[in-house]
Amino acid sequence: MKRTGLGLAGGLADQAMVSFGNFALNVTLARALPAADYGAYSVVLSFILVLNTLHQALITYPLSVQTAPSGRPLAVALLLTPLCVLAFLPLLAGATASVGQLNLLPAAAAALICWQMQEVVRRALLADSRHAPLIALDALRYLGPLAAVWALRAHLDIAGVFLAIAAASALAALPMAARLGPAWRTALPGLRSEILAHWRLGAPVLGANLLAALSTQWFLWLLAWRDDAAGAAALVALANVVAVASPVIFGMENILVPEVARARDRLSFPGLLHLVRRRGLMAAGLVGPLFLAILAAPGWAARLFYGHDSAYAAHAAELRLLAFAYACYLAATLFSATLRGYRASGAVFRMQLYPALFGLTLGSWLTWRFGLTGACVASAAAGALRAGVGLIHLLRLRPLTAGRPALVAP
Numbered sequence: 001m002k003r004t005g006l007g008l009a010g011g012l013a014d015q016a017m018v019s020f021g022n023f024a025l026n027v028t029l030a031r032a033l034p035a036a037d038y039g040a041y042s043v044v045l046s047f048i049l050v051l052n053t054l055h056q057a058l059i060t061y062p063l064s065v066q067t068a069p070s071g072r073p074l075a076v077a078l079l080l081t082p083l084c085v086l087a088f089l090p091l092l093a094g095a096t097a098s099v100g101q102l103n104l105l106p107a108a109a110a111a112l113i114c115w116q117m118q119e120v121v122r123r124a125l126l127a128d129s130r131h132a133p134l135i136a137l138d139a140l141r142y143l144g145p146l147a148a149v150w151a152l153r154a155h156l157d158i159a160g161v162f163l164a165i166a167a168a169s170a171l172a173a174l175p176m177a178a179r180l181g182p183a184w185r186t187a188l189p190g191l192r193s194e195i196l197a198h199w200r201l202g203a204p205v206l207g208a209n210l211l212a213a214l215s216t217q218w219f220l221w222l223l224a225w226r227d228d229a230a231g232a233a234a235l236v237a238l239a240n241v242v243a244v245a246s247p248v249i250f251g252m253e254n255i256l257v258p259e260v261a262r263a264r265d266r267l268s269f270p271g272l273l274h275l276v277r278r279r280g281l282m283a284a285g286l287v288g289p290l291f292l293a294i295l296a297a298p299g300w301a302a303r304l305f306y307g308h309d310s311a312y313a314a315h316a317a318e319l320r321l322l323a324f325a326y327a328c329y330l331a332a333t334l335f336s337a338t339l340r341g342y343r344a345s346g347a348v349f350r351m352q353l354y355p356a357l358f359g360l361t362l363g364s365w366l367t368w369r370f371g372l373t374g375a376c377v378a379s380a381a382a383g384a385l386r387a388g389v390g391l392i393h394l395l396r397l398r399p400l401t402a403g404r405p406a407l408v409a410p
Contacts, residue, residue, distance in 0.1 A: 014126075014135050015251030019243070021142025025149060026240045027305055029161065030233070030312075032153040039229035040099040041158045042236040046217045047095035048112050050210075051088045055116045057206040058084060058199070060123040061340070075180050076194045077120045078173075083195075085113045099224060107162035114169035121176040126254050137172040144168035211352035218359050219375035222367045231372040237312045238319050238376075241301050242294060242326040245287040249330050252283050253337045260341025269401040272338070276394065280334050287330065294323045321376035328383030335390030342400050347393035354389055355382040 030038055063077045089109060096104045118141055125134040145164040149156065223232040256279060260267070267275070294301045298319040302312045332351065339347045363378030370377070 014131060014138055015254060016247035017135065018138050018142050019246035019250065021138075021146050023240060023243055023246065025142075025146045025161075026236070026243075028146065028149055028153060029156070030237045030240065031306060032149075032156050033158075035233040036229045037158060038236070039224060039232040040101050041161065042232060043099050043220065043224045044092075044095050044101065044104060044108055044158075044162075046220050047092060048108065048115070050217055051091065051112060052116060052119065054088070054206060054210060055081065055084050055119070057210075059116075060120055062197070063120065063123050074120065074124045074176070077124070078117060078177060078180075080195065081116050081120055082113060085109070085116065088112065098221075101158070104159055104162065107159040107166070110166035111162040111169070114166040114173070117177075118169040118173040121173045124176070126258070133176075137175065141168050141172035144171070207349050207352075211349070211356035218356075219363065219367045219378055222364060223371065223375060226368060226371070228371055231375075234312055234315060234318075234372050235375055237306065238302070238315055238322055241305055241319060242291075242322045244290050245326050245330060248283045248286045249326070249333050252279055252330075253333050255279075256334065256337035257340045260338050261343075264342055264400075267401055269398045272397065272401055276334055276338055280331070283330055283334065287327075291323050291327055295320055298323075315372065318373055318376040321380045325376070325380040325383040328380070328387045331387040332383065332390045335387070335394045338394055338397070339390070342397060344393065344397065344400070347396070351386055351390045351393065355386040358382055358385055 029041060033041065059077050059080055063073055092108055092112060093102070093105050096102050096108060118137075122134065122138060122141075125131075125137070145161070145168050148164040148168075149161060152160070220232055220235055223235060256276075260272075260275070263275075298316040299313045302315070302319060303310060306312050336348055336351055339351070359378060359382050363375075363382060366374035366378045368374070
């Protein structure tokens, strides 16, 4: 904390709790639900995650680069979120219908809108570096559903899981929303112009986020549509193991985007590379030992999470491939966050475009032909491609950096 600053430590601590809550919830469900039910839940959840990335581009990304996001900008973002959800509902309906669970739509829709409202509040607190309330509210949001599912794991219902997520998200968003007061009144008159402003800033990021979501979720959807529910469940279950790196991956992104955005006017190119290198070494030090352990003993890692007799432990090669894929995701996230900080939306879009094209073409064939193994090979190749393209565009930032030397603030 002394070397990196309280903001970095607080941001990573919060993201660690968020990722732990998601991870533990997924592991609990994978243990408690039959493979077919867990596969259906995972497919619907994957669509919610994709819709969350679209909301992130249009609503929370513009909020994150505001200098004072906790007043009127926060109220505007909260008002715009239900409008986004209305546009997203047909896609969510298609997701539930695709797994024969259209009855899940009301609960999944409630989880979607409440989750996105809470994420708006969360991003505003992150941008303001208000880590104490952030950690408290995120504890309610991400540990609350885990506690509910753990208590009711003998009588689990997929719709009930989504309703628990919705309830916890709503409770976590209410304290900040209730304190906005006059900001609500000032936000309403200019809402139409704010929609246009958010679109201008977020539209380039929207394409990149959509492509990123497709390249990561597409293989899961193919397995489900291939009528391979067990393969879809195994892909998510194995990804849960390597997702131990998620706190660092998402935490670094949450911190690096506003950090670079604030400093870009004074950062020289060597200073920028120094900042990215330092954050990258810190991230590698945190997750490197975990990846090495998974690569060395994948069967042991799977049994550690899912029990000694778990069928997921038989997929050692696939787990190694996913560990490599997540290491590439970490590197790509550092590059993408830096590019977002410079508002280099075109570069971020290309970072996601080429892996998405690979996934939709050769990756689709690999998944359809070889099932779970093909999906893991495609994921690893797409991750490596994304990291390589990101590095190329990071090195092209030189003309956008300040001409004079600059110190990187700790």
